[in-house]
Amino acid sequence: MKIVIIGNGMTSYKFCEKMVAKAAPGSVELVVFGEEPRPAYDRVHLSAFFSGKSAQELEMAPADWYAQNDITLHLGDPVQQIDRAQQTVHSHKGITETYDCLVLATGSAAFVPPIPGVDKKGVFIYRTIEDLELMRDYAPKAVTGAVIGGGLLGLEAAKALLDLGLRHTHVIEFAPRLMPRQIDDNGSALLRSKLSSLGLQVHTSMQTTEILGDTSITGLQFADDSTLPADMLVISAGIQPRDELARLCGLETGHRGGIIVNDQLQTTDPNIYAIGECALYNGMIYGLVAPGYEMAEVAASHMLGAHKAFTGFDMSTKLKLIGVDVASFGNPFTPADQCRSIVFEDTLKGIYKRINITPDGQHLLGGILIGDADDYNMLLQTAKNKVVLPPNPEDVLLGARGGKEAGGAGVLGLPDEAIICSCENVSKAAICTAVTDGNETLDAVKKCTKAATCCGGCAPMVKDLITSTMKSQGKYIRNVICEHFSYSRQELYDLVKIKELRSFDAVLDHYGHGEGCEVCKPVVASILASLWNDMILTKGNDTAQDSNDRYLANIQKGGTYSVVPRVPGGEITPRQLMVIAQVAEKYNLYTKITGGQRIDMFGAHVSDLPLIWEELVAAGFESGHAYGKALRTVKSCVGSTWCRFGLHDSVSFAIQIEQRYRGLRAPHKLKSAVSGCIRECAEAQSKDFGIIATEKGWNLYVCGNGGSKPQHALLLAGDVDNDTCIRYIDRFLMFYIKTADPLTRTATWLNKLDGGIEYLRNVVVNDSLGIAAQLETEMQFLVDNYKCEWKEVVDNPELRKRFSHFINAPEEKDPTIKFEHLREQKKAAEWK
Amino acid sequence: MSLSNTATITWFYACKVEDVPANGGVCVKYRDEQIALYHFPRRGEWYATQNLCPHRRQMALSRGMTGTQEGEPKVACPFHKKSFSLLDGRCLSDETECSLSVYPVKIEEDRVYIGITGGGVHAGAMA
Structure with missing residues (x-):
């Protein structure tokens, strides 16, 4: 059988992939005509082109994939005519092909409304990589951008303009709200306020009547007589199915x-099929990729004689728009007289959630999630499979409260036919079967079923299914470190302590197998350091350290390192500043003040590190441990010695604390701060442990975090004196070091700790476990064993030898290292 | 390690056995090229690959952490922890990533030699 496919977009590619997988080898001949010059690419993630992905990286498969599978691919050659009587197609370049089956996967074009002036320079559509290239070339001339269309694609286009560096970008929507097909007015309002904080101005209920300017666009004219200046415009007002070939024949x-x-998916000619955005099924165009893939599946199956039917497709969708989660599922717009709604809105965090349930409260009909769409998959499946809701339906939105069990039955409550991966159409049963067949990791299940290989949104559910399926088979799921150690970090910590093991090899001999890997080596090295505080580059343990620990410096782009001396409390003398300045000039280093009140020097060759540190150590500097999962800095405000509001001397206390815990290795890095009054200039409540002066002493806060998931620290003890404060910190840190999973910051550790802050306070302050004295002794041992690692290296010729690039040419530097000029300093050459 | 067509291999002296840290790697200069050399003393094995990590084209693999995956020796790049097999150089963490060139290693007394086939090092050449 010979199949000709017109169009080479995502749906066309998926059709070819399905055909290759389904048809007996050699039984089907595939010929593809594509209008664009390149093979099918990922149009869903088109905006990634502006954030650095190349056109090639966006390809669904490289051109040689088609050749390898004996698919003839004609690119840059659109079909111009279909002769149904002869069963032939004729292309622009003069190729004629006969067909047994013809597939129209011609997709859609951007719909351009008939506004006067759309042909002016600076007006673009957003559809192909060529469109993007034109936009990229024009963007440097533009300052203010506008997008007509506030739907899904329009907002993607707006993100593209932001990525292109346009400082002011406006979105113009004809409807009274954004994404009118997916979300409601309240959701739109919240999305709008989130977008405006990111530099996107949204104008709704606006009808554009003219594009202003002579030959190039200068602005937009609206029906209400207002105007908006703009020197670049993207029109994204909807799609127009490409049906011209079909109409012609x-x-x-x-x-x-x-x-x-x-x-x-057959057209009115049973030998001709249409799939994707050009197909009109039951009066509807499906402008999403998942239904296109389903159409490809059904059409391919039907040609090979299988009975499958396309019966419409759920238009639920979840995406991240400019960093904001937006999802809608089921029917989010059920009329108010046919459903009841539960709405949760948190304008502080920027979260809006709405679910519609049946009037009897039994079933979920649909909903909208903005700002936090973590529950999307679960809710979608609950709606699709008519899973009976818990007695308090709000539990599915808010989780169970008041210490009770979770409301929904979770992923296990779904029926076998529930579709977990809607991109690849993989059911719960298929995933569970794969697990029972021995695919017990996410990677194995991905390879076997293709689930979670497209958008990846269902990966957490697939993981849950793997765990629950294995549990139901009686397999014990343990929180183990990796394939080399069948222990949790806490278990291994205790074992290493009891056996008094002091090297990676000894730990591997006693409790592991294989050679270790980049996961378990740093874990064991960290446990050893937390227990004994030996020099981490001791022979045998040096290669177990994570890469940065091994060179006592942070590797940066290009392969050079950065150097951060400790500046306790952020207090530094003019003389010390001069030493840093001299060293940085001598070794040609880029200098920057860090967020932790220290100075970072970048661009050091590995062989210069001992020389640089020799000078720093001689001037009294010590390692800042910026490379380690260790105490980083204790930030401070200037405190009562100078500040007219200061209650206590925060700098002295910060220095005392930083010197006490310097070099302390932990499951993750540790940051701290001391503020001299409630104004909190040191930002202590965003640290792993933070201290704020009160009239009567200090308040001690713990488990705060900045970073991607900021979390405020919680009060552990109030109005304590200096000594008590330090005793509590000793206990808190040792308890964390002993019990946390690898690479878990204190905030995440507390979130997982049964009983939360109340439990922690009981252990640390009330000594409920009776281990407080032991924790303090263990900490004191580590404090007493502290030595500056860099001083030891500088003084030890054997250790110094490790700091060279070439083992057989130690005096030579890596000749591939390149720098570029930047504002009177230098920067690393950009990588590819 | 054995290769069938030893006739075409040129062996060059890299360094002494004691120069390479146990369970770790070093970078060896060969003409204008960089080769990463790894020692697995627990298994009595040596491996060599190009020093260039193909992911972001960084001269870094000799500073990576070595180990095994289901018994297969590997190295993880210090930049983004992409893992590569030391047996055939393929990327273990991303099927679409380029493979490394691998080279045979032989030990004579306390000296380490790396074998170059025919015209020399291909990948891993300097940019």
Whole structure:
């Protein structure tokens, strides 16, 4: 059988992939005509082109994939005519091919409304990589950008303009709200305020009547007589199915475009199929990729004689728009008299959630999630599979409260036919079967079922299914470190302590197997350091350290390192500043003040590190441990010695604390701060442990975090004196070091700790476990064993030898290292 | 390690056995090129690959952490922890990533030699 496919977009590619997988080898000949010059690419993630992905990286498969699978691919050659009587197609370049089956996967074009001036320079559409290249070339001339269309694609286009560096970008939507097909007015309002904080101005209920300017666009004219200056415009007002070939050869099309198809995706000519955005099924165009893939599946199956039917597709969707989660599922717009709604809105965090349930409270009909769409998959499946809701339906939105069990039955409560991966159409049963067949990791299940290989949104559910399936088989799931150690970090910590093991090899001999890996080596090295505080580059343990620990410096782009001396409390003398300045000039280093009140020097060759540190150590500096999962800095405000508001001397206390815990290795890095009054200039409540002066002493806060998931620290003890404060910190840190999982910051550790801050306070302050004295002794041992690692290296010729690039040419530097000029300093050459 | 067509291999002296840290790697200069050399003393094995990590084209693999995956020796790049097999150089963490060139290693007394086939090092050449 010979199949000709017209169009080479994502749906066309998926059709070829399905055909290759389904058809017996050699039984089907595939010929593809594509209008664009390159093979099918990922149009869903088009905006990634502006954030650095190349056109090639966006390809669904490289051109040689088609050749390897014996698919003839004609690129840059659109088909111009279909002769149904002869069953032939004729291309622009003069190729004629016969067909047994013809597939129209012609996709859609951008719909451009008939506004006067759309042909002016600076007006673009957003559809192909060529469109993007044109936008990229024009963008440097533009300052203010505008997008007509506030739907899904329009907001993607707006993100593209932001990525292109346009400082002011406006979105103009005709409807009274953004994404009118997916979300409601309240959701739109919240999304709008989030977008405006990111530099996107949104104008709704605006009808554009003219594009202003002589030959190039200068602005927009609206129906209400207002105008908006703009020197670049993207029109993204909807899609227009590409049905012109179908109409030319007499296939039936819809009034507003689209090739009419039946349940098998056949057009009015049974030898011709239409799939993707050009197909009109039951009066509807499906402008998403998942239904396009389903159409490809059904059409391919039908040609090979299998009975499958396309019966419409759920238009639920979840995406991240400019960093904001937006999702809608099921029917988010059920009329108010046919459903009841539960709405949760948190304008502080920027979260809006709405679910519609049946009037009897039994089933979920649909909903909208903005700002936090973590529950999307679960809610979608609950709606699709008519899972009965818990007695308090709000639990599915808010989780169970008041210490009770979770409301929904979770992923296990779904029926076997529930579709977990909607991109690849993989059911719960298929995933569970794969797990029972021995695919017990996410990677194995991905390879076996293709689930979670497209958008990846279902990966957490797939993981849950793997765990629950294995549990139901009686397999014990343990929180183990990796394939080399069948212990949790806490278990291994205790074992290493009891056996008094002091090297990686000894730990591997006693409790592991294999050679170790980049996961377990740093874990063991960290446990050893937390227990004994030996020099981490001791022979045998040096290569177990994580890469940065091994060179006592942070590797940066290009392979050079950065150097951060400790500046306790951020207090530094003019003389010390001069030493840093001299060293940085001598070794040609880029200098920057860090967020932790220290100075970072970048661009050091590995062989210069001992020389640089020799000078720093001689001037009294010590390692800042910026490279380690260790105490970083204790930031301070200037405190009562100078500040007219200061209650206590925060700098002296910060220095005392930083010197006490310097070099302390932990499951993750540790940051601290001391503020001299409630104004909190040191930002102590965003640290792993933070201290704020009160009239009566200090308040001690713990488990705060900045970073990607900021979390405020919680009060552990109030109005304590200096000694008590330090005793509590000793206990807190040792308890964390002993019990946390690898690479878990204190905030995440507390979130997982049963009983939370109350439990922690009981252990640390009330000594409920009776281990407080032991924790303090263990900490004191580590404090007493502290030595500056860099001083030891500088003084030890054997250790110094490790700091060279070439083992057989130690005096030579890596000749591939390149720098570029930047504002009177230098920067690393950009990588590819 | 054995290769069938030893006739075409040129062996060059890299360094002494004691120069390479146990369970770790070093970078060896060969003409204008960089080769990463790894020692697995627990298994009595040596491996060599190009020093260039193909992911972001960084001369870094000799500073990576070595180990095994289901018994197969590997190295993880210090930049983004992409893992590569030391047996055939393929990327273990991303099927679409380029493979490393690998080279045979032989030990004579306390000296380490790396074998170059035919025209020399291909990948890993300097940019």
